[in-house]
Amino acid sequence: MSAWPRPSKTAWPPSPDRWRLDYEVDFRGEATQTISSSPVTIAGKSWTVVNVGNADVFAVTNGTGLQIGPATGTQYAQATKDAPYLKIDLDELVAKYDRADRLFIQLRVATVGLSADYQSYGLVVGGAKGDGNDAAMLENQYNGGTVVRSARFGGAEWNLDSGSAEAGFLGMEVRPLYASTWHSATANAWPRPSEMTQASKAFVLFNSGPLASAGWHGTSSMNLRLFAERNNGAGAYTAVIEGLRILRQLQ
Amino acid sequence: MLGSVGWPATPPTRAWPGPQLPWQVAYELDFTRLPSQTISGSSVTIGGVGWSVSNATNADTFDLLEGTGLRVAPKDATQFTSSTRTAPWLQVEFDDLMEDHDRTDRLIVQLRVAIAGLSADYQSYGLMVGSGSDANDREVGMLETIWATSLNVRSTRMISSETNLDTSVSAEPRVLQCAWRAPCVETRYSTPEAWPRPQDATIASYDFVLANQVPTTSDGNFAAATNIVRLWAERNNAAAAYTATFEAIRVLRQQL
Numbered sequence: 001m002s003a004w005p006r007p008s009k010t011a012w013p014p015s016p017d018r019w020r021l022d023y024e025v026d027f028r029g030e031a032t033q034t035i036s037s038s039p040v041t042i043a044g045k046s047w048t049v050v051n052v053g054n055a056d057v058f059a060v061t062n063g064t065g066l067q068i069g070p071a072t073g074t075q076y077a078q079a080t081k082d083a084p085y086l087k088i089d090l091d092e093l094v095a096k097y098d099r100a101d102r103l104f105i106q107l108r109v110a111t112v113g114l115s116a117d118y119q120s121y122g123l124v125v126g127g128a129k130g131d132g133n134d135a136a137m138l139e140n141q142y143n144g145g146t147v148v149r150s151a152r153f154g155g156a157e158w159n160l161d162s163g164s165a166e167a168g169f170l171g172m173e174v175r176p177l178y179a180s181t182w183h184s185a186t187a188n189a190w191p192r193p194s195e196m197t198q199a200s201k202a203f204v205l206f207n208s209g210p211l212a213s214a215g216w217h218g219t220s221s222m223n224l225r226l227f228a229e230r231n232n233g234a235g236a237y238t239a240v241i242e243g244l245r246i247l248r249q250l251q
Numbered sequence: 252m253l254g255s256v257g258w259p260a261t262p263p264t265r266a267w268p269g270p271q272l273p274w275q276v277a278y279e280l281d282f283t284r285l286p287s288q289t290i291s292g293s294s295v296t297i298g299g300v301g302w303s304v305s306n307a308t309n310a311d312t313f314d315l316l317e318g319t320g321l322r323v324a325p326k327d328a329t330q331f332t333s334s335t336r337t338a339p340w341l342q343v344e345f346d347d348l349m350e351d352h353d354r355t356d357r358l359i360v361q362l363r364v365a366i367a368g369l370s371a372d373y374q375s376y377g378l379m380v381g382s383g384s385d386a387n388d389r390e391v392g393m394l395e396t397i398w399a400t401s402l403n404v405r406s407t408r409m410i411s412s413e414t415n416l417d418t419s420v421s422a423e424p425r426v427l428q429c430a431w432r433a434p435c436v437e438t439r440y441s442t443p444e445a446w447p448r449p450q451d452a453t454i455a456s457y458d459f460v461l462a463n464q465v466p467t468t469s470d471g472n473f474a475a476a477t478n479i480v481r482l483w484a485e486r487n488n489a490a491a492a493y494t495a496t497f498e499a500i501r502v503l504r505q506q507l
Contacts (some may be wrong), residue, residue, distance in 0.1 A: 150466040151466060152465050152466055158465035158466055160466035160467065162468070177434060177435075177460060178464075181466070199466075200467060201467050202464065202470075203464040203466050203467060203471075204434065204460060204462050204463055204464045204465075207460055207463050208458070208460045209408045209416070209460075210392075210406040210408055210414060210415065210438070210455075210459045211416065211457040211459055212416060213457060214457045217458070217460065
């Protein structure tokens with residue numbers, strides 16, 4: 001008999017396999033267009049536009065990227081989501097996406113010099129139901145200083161701040177029921193996932209207790225949202241998202 | 252550079268967990284055929300496998316009786332809840348029940364029990380699965396037969412708090428079943444004595460999520476823990492004495 005108790009010989013989640021690139025868009029290379037109604041087609045993909053009336057700037061500008069200038073008093077939080085954002089099902093971006101897949105979603109942004117509470121922009125991944133709750137968020141935020149904030153929505157909002165500068169790349173690994181978050185400074189090339197700094201270890205997207213019927217954590221589609229918010233009287237700014245790419249591992 | 256056309260080869264599905272694979276019996280033990288022995292102390296070997304024992308002194312009877320099975324007669328004022336675990340129990344790691352166990356395996360634990368004649372608040376017995384080897388036994392799923400005003404099958408999740416779902420039953424089930432597919436558990440029960448096929452058992456709770464990790468800078472208990480199965484019986488609220496009898500246990504496995 002081995003010693004009791006024994007350490008687990010198999011960590012969970014298991015170690016990753018190789019990543020492969022499954023989707024990439026360089027917003028800087030897209031034609032200029034103002035985003036004024038929903039949906040909007042960008043690089044051949046149809047995105048749902050939400051809260052367009054709460055943006056001072058909402059456009060794709062050739063040579064610059066996707067620009068979102070949130071109006072004052074806008075939030076993207078567990079309780080309030082009146083900030084302008086774009087939304088799309090991961091199925092639309094990743095061919096034959098399966099929820100058993102592991103994805104690594106990377107966002108390349110232009111640092112805009114966040115300077116006041118609460119300016120923030122970033123990405124959200126989660127279930128399509130529940131008004132975007134049961135979701136993970138990663139954002140550049142000014143909150144007494146510049147941080148990279150990881151958050152989970154679901155029943156309540158949990159936040160974890162890391163870093164001290166605006167990240168040039170935001171990364172989120174999405175695996176069944178879990179997400180983990182990453183960031184790195186601006187560089188010319190997309191970083192490999194292993195080259196990024198981990199903001200949060202894996203956390204659970206869904207929090208379902210015992211259920212008398214099938215929970216939607218098992219059936220919901222998953223979507224991606226790109227947003228920018230400005231609250232608490234912070235000065236105007238425009239978030240610039242230059243590119244998006246999605247890497248995949250097949251289970 | 253995008254991936255090659257036609258990848259992946261399998262058809263897409265949004266279902267989670269994914270499609271079922273054949274089940275294989277990875278472990279089976281008939282407690283009724285084992286030699287009689289009293290259970291005490293902190294460990295016991297049953298069927299050649301080491302089990303951890305806790306709260307043995309809180310049992311009036313705690314033994315293997317040849318021809319009957321594993322018997323646990325909890326003393327009064329014993330509990331097995333999120334906050335209090337004074338009830339007598341036995342525990343074993345999945346690693347010790349099957350070779351090459353991996354936490355990505357999908358497992359079904361079936362427990363065959365004898366009817367104990369529960370009749371008063373709160374007599375209950377059952378099994379627990381999950382990453383329960385941390386100090387507080389958090390992040391586990393439980394299935395028990397319990398008398399709580401009436402006879403129920405109770406599914407429970409224990410994380411920082413306890414969440415229960417009761418299913419009223421007219422008779423004590425003979426088989427309790429927990430399906431483990433990290434990080435979820437699904438519970439079922441069956442009235443006939445014979446081992447049911449997994450899908451033939453009656454569902455008590457659909458998949459529920461055991462871990463409740465929020466954004467964090469360190470690995471959580473769930474990531475680091477080993478997986479266990481625990482058998483226990485409790486008696487609280489001055490309920491009459493009874494004896495829970497576990498007749499057999501088996502573990503089915505799908506390997507991804």
